[in-house]
Amino acid sequence: MEYISTRGNAPVLDFEGATLAGLASDGGLYVPREWPRFSKDEIAALAGLPYAELAAKVMAPFVGESLSYERLLELTTAAYGRFSHAAVTPLKQLDEQQWLLELFHGPTLAFKDVALQLLGLLFEEFLGRESKNGGPQNLTIVGATSGDTGSAAIDAVAGRAKVDIFMLHPKGRVSDVQRRQMTTVLAPNVYNIAIEGSFDDAQAMVKRIFNDKAVTDRFNIGAVNSINWARLMAQVVYYFAAALQLGAPHREVAFSVPTGNFGDVFAGYVAAQMGLPIARLIVATNVNDILHRALSTGDYSAGTVTPTAAPSMDIQVSSNFERLLFDVGGRDGVALAEQMAGFEANKAMTLTNAQREGAAALFVSARADADEMAQAIRWGWEAAGELLDPHTAIGIHAARNAGIDASTPVVTLATAHPAKFPDAVERSTGHRPGLPERVGDLFEREERYAELPGDYDAVCAYVTQRATAKA
Numbered sequence: 133m134e135y136i137s138t139r140g141n142a143p144v145l146d147f148e149g150a151t152l153a154g155l156a157s158d159g160g161l162y163v164p165r166e167w168p169r170f171s172k173d174e175i176a177a178l179a180g181l182p183y184a185e186l187a188a189k190v191m192a193p194f195v196g197e198s199l200s201y202e203r204l205l206e207l208t209t210a211a212y213g214r215f216s217h218a219a220v221t222p223l224k225q226l227d228e229q230q231w232l233l234e235l236f237h238g239p240t241l242a243f244k245d246v247a248l249q250l251l252g253l254l255f256e257e258f259l260g261r262e263s264k265n266g267g268p269q270n271l272t273i274v275g276a277t278s279g280d281t282g283s284a285a286i287d288a289v290a291g292r293a294k295v296d297i298f299m300l301h302p303k304g305r306v307s308d309v310q311r312r313q314m315t316t317v318l319a320p321n322v323y324n325i326a327i328e329g330s331f332d333d334a335q336a337m338v339k340r341i342f343n344d345k346a347v348t349d350r351f352n353i354g355a356v357n358s359i360n361w362a363r364l365m366a367q368v369v370y371y372f373a374a375a376l377q378l379g380a381p382h383r384e385v386a387f388s389v390p391t392g393n394f395g396d397v398f399a400g401y402v403a404a405q406m407g408l409p410i411a412r413l414i415v416a417t418n419v420n421d422i423l424h425r426a427l428s429t430g431d432y433s434a435g436t437v438t439p440t441a442a443p444s445m446d447i448q449v450s451s452n453f454e455r456l457l458f459d460v461g462g463r464d465g466v467a468l469a470e471q472m473a474g475f476e477a478n479k480a481m482t483l484t485n486a487q488r489e490g491a492a493a494l495f496v497s498a499r500a501d502a503d504e505m506a507q508a509i510r511w512g513w514e515a516a517g518e519l520l521d522p523h524t525a526i527g528i529h530a531a532r533n534a535g536i537d538a539s540t541p542v543v544t545l546a547t548a549h550p551a552k553f554p555d556a557v558e559r560s561t562g563h564r565p566g567l568p569e570r571v572g573d574l575f576e577r578e579e580r581y582a583e584l585p586g587d588y589d590a591v592c593a594y595v596t597q598r599a600t601a602k603a
């Protein structure tokens with residue numbers, strides 16, 4: 133499988149190259165040159181497989197010759213062996229139409245573990261190889277988090293040789309549990325940085341570092357955010373897992389996805405391109421609703437980020453939307469590079485008709501304000517006996533209001549464990565969710581992190597003074 137940049141001006145890479153590169157050198161994102169497609173019979177044959185095997189089968193076409201199927205299966209078995217539920221991503225029924233896909237049974241209690249547990253192993257595998265194409269032998273990971281990617285990535289790479297990780301989070305804008313899950317990991321290759329500003333500021337600095345020649349000449353910069361294709365590839369699998377349980381390929385299923393950086397829901401789009409019968413993808417946002425506006429009116433314009441009780445979705449500039457615009461807009465990298473340059477200059481752009489129509493074929497969107505989110509948490513508890521975290525509740529709000537035909541099951545992705553956001557859950561239900569045993573002592577652990585201004589030069593100096601230079 134070959135990977136090309138959405139901006140059309142970066143080297144074409146194989147899966148190994150795209151995984152290690154993270155962001156493309158022209159500022160674009162890597163996507164497969166074409167979508168692999170499964171026939172109805174091939175999809176039916178996936179039903180009932182253990183998760184690790186399903187994962188290897190779904191991902192094999194994307195991995196191509198970078199790993200043998202047997203090795204890929206070894207890696208998926210190791211990655212998903214660390215989940216606390218035998219089903220890895222269990223599916224629960226809430227009422228006649230609504231279902232919940234629990235993605236928070238990994239080590240850090242959020243859906244990010246599904247991809248990052250595997251990505252940590254892929255880094256180790258590829259960095260351990262003799263340099264094939266003059267590829268890197270060590271990696272300086274620079275990432276941005278609004279709360280969950282940080283801890284999942286740190287858990288996946290802490291203590292690993294050949295990798296340093298620098299994780300930027302917006303100071304004071306992640307929950308205490310989320311912050312501590314990052315800052316109490318004291319492995320010598322882990323550097324947490326709290327910056328002044330929003331997640332968007334942190335993400336912009338990360339992207340800038342990838343294109344800062346003074347840095348990339350000395351360091352192999354790598355990505356754990358969903359700009360890295362391997363992240364999305366691993367997230368495609370649970371759409372198959374859920375839909376197969378609900379009757380795919382013979383029955384359509386809709387998914388409601390709490391959305392920020394558009395990675396999780398884009399993985400659903402990929403599953404649909406591969407042949408999974410997805411009736412609708414519901415993009416659920418909080419009041420940081422750039423995606424809802426873009427999908428409903430074509431106006432993709434970023435305002436300032438409003439802090440909410442669903443902080444991981446407090447995002448305005450949504451990285452993976454570029455992948456969708458590329459695919460539905462005719463895969464014209466030159467035109468998209470121009471469109472994105474306009475967005476980067478003005479923080480606003482209008483979708484083309486082709487992009488709007490292409491997106492509308494599969495996506496609908498909805499937004500939940502603070503009251504609607506709180507009501508959805510309450511509904512989950514009172515009607516279905518489930519404690520929902522605020523992000524998942526936004527997905528449930530959208531799922532229940534999207535007008536999906538009653539005969540089509542709607543699966544909301546439960547993206548985080550409620551105990552990561554105990555205050556919001558308690559306010560709505562009167563019940564305070566407790567942390568699972570595996571992280572029970574989180575509030576007794578020592579924390580370590582740096583605080584920096586929201587200034588690129590300060591962050592860049594911090595990273596380059598500590599990172600391991602190219603081997």
Ligand SMILES: Cc1ncc(COP(=O)(O)O)c(C=O)c1O
Nearest residue numbers: 280391392393394395396444547
């Ligand atoms: C709990 C939770 N829900 C939803 C999201 C949004 O996912 P995405 O950024 O892939 O759209 C995030 C962060 O990414 C998250 O941490």
Ligand SMILES: N[C@@H](CCOP(=O)(O)O)C(=O)O
Nearest residue numbers: 277278279280281357358444
């Ligand atoms: N919500 C995320 C933000 C980063 O998104 P990513 O999927 O691109 O890593 C977080 O919790 O950090």
